[in-house]
Ligand SMILES: Nc1ccn([C@@H]2O[C@H](COP(=O)(O)OP(=O)(O)OP(=O)(O)O)[C@@H](O)[C@H]2O)c(=O)n1
């Protein structure tokens with residue numbers, strides 16, 4: 193069984209991609225270079241796009257990078273592009289100002305995760321952990337303890353001293369903050385003292401920052417050697433898993449029902465403890481199946497009064513959260529609704545968009561189909577609606593527990 197249900201903390205992603213990548217070389221700014229066939233920036237954006245809780249993505253780019261950015265992010269519609277500045281700090285500030293204007297009254301308390309485009313390997317698990325900690329504690333920084341002995345060097349290339357490493361950490365991104373507080377810290381910053389990360393400005397503003405575990409794999413692509421190591425790492429295969437889900441709910445007299453997250457006016461309703469959305473239940477079970485993590489009844493027992501009448505998008509979101517915690521990416525879901533009525537065709541596009549939205553996927557990763565059973569069986573007689581679904585997930589190889 194999994195941990196208690198956690199309704200995902202909402203957050204906004206701010207990805208800074210306005211650098212010129214001088215140390216990496218390569219003729220084109222490193223965030224637009226291909227890594228295993230995909231632009232670095234696209235990998236970074238995709239890492240966030242699949243993370244439950246994401247509210248918006250802002251990408252900050254440099255002057256003259258518009259075409260490279262459009263090509264790297266083609267097909268992604270729900271994203272805002274903002275012009276950057278001469279330094280990372282200026283680029284972050286521009287992004288924060290723009291996001292604040294767009295959010296209006298909601299800006300002050302919103303949580304923003306500020307991330308380097310040059311770190312394409314942040315996992316959804318770490319992104320969520322930063323977001324949840326920022327919600328709880330105000331500011332969160334992923335970091336790893338320093339494990340090597342540290343030396344300071346003299347100008348002539350000899351060792352000047354050994355620097356005590358106890359308590360020292362390497363800071364990573366995404367760094368999470370309340371938007372109002374981090375923007376105030378940026379506005380108050382002394383332009384002469386350039387900060388190398390946003391946590392530094394938060395420290396100077398007196399904000400307490402909570403450390404969360406960073407990830408060794410969350411490297412910042414800085415040099416050509418980093419690119420070579422990243423290519424090597426991506427050549428190691430992930431595991432692909434498929435899960436299936438099946439659900440049935442009884443039809444009784446009513447005036448509407450829910451199917452795949454869409455309310456449909458109808459002269460019958462589906463009976464169930466929750467809103468009885470048979471489509472979302474089957475898709476939820478398919479994802480849980482691919483994770484090998486029980487079924488919807490285990491996570492949301494019908495005996496538990498808190499799920500009475502509950503909207504089923506919460507169940508699907510929970511499955512997506514569990515997937516993110518396992519560093520699993522949902523590649524595709526495919527559901528078939530089995531009923532004589534209501535007709536699914538007029539609602540199919542809305543259902544597809546709704547499921548994609550709940551899972552943080554693009555619509556082309558979601559398929560909704562429907563069939564009748566030629567008036568045969570309980571679905572044919574209009575006594576109930578059934579749904580079957582499959583979900584395909586890509587995830588890090590499982591340890592073989594039998595060994
Ligand atoms: N004026 C700048 C400078 C940097 N960045 C972004 O900040 C992140 C971290 O910076 P870094 O790795 O130093 O990138 P570059 O500045 O591009 O690299 P270099 O210093 O080698 O030129 C990168 O995603 C980079 O695109 C930015 O948005 N605006």
Ligand SMILES: C[C@](O)(CO)[C@H](O)COP(=O)(O)O
Pocket residue numbers: 280308362363364365388389390412
């Ligand atoms: C923000 C950062 O990635 C945290 O480690 C880092 O400080 C960026 O440094 P850079 O000099 O802009 O590469």
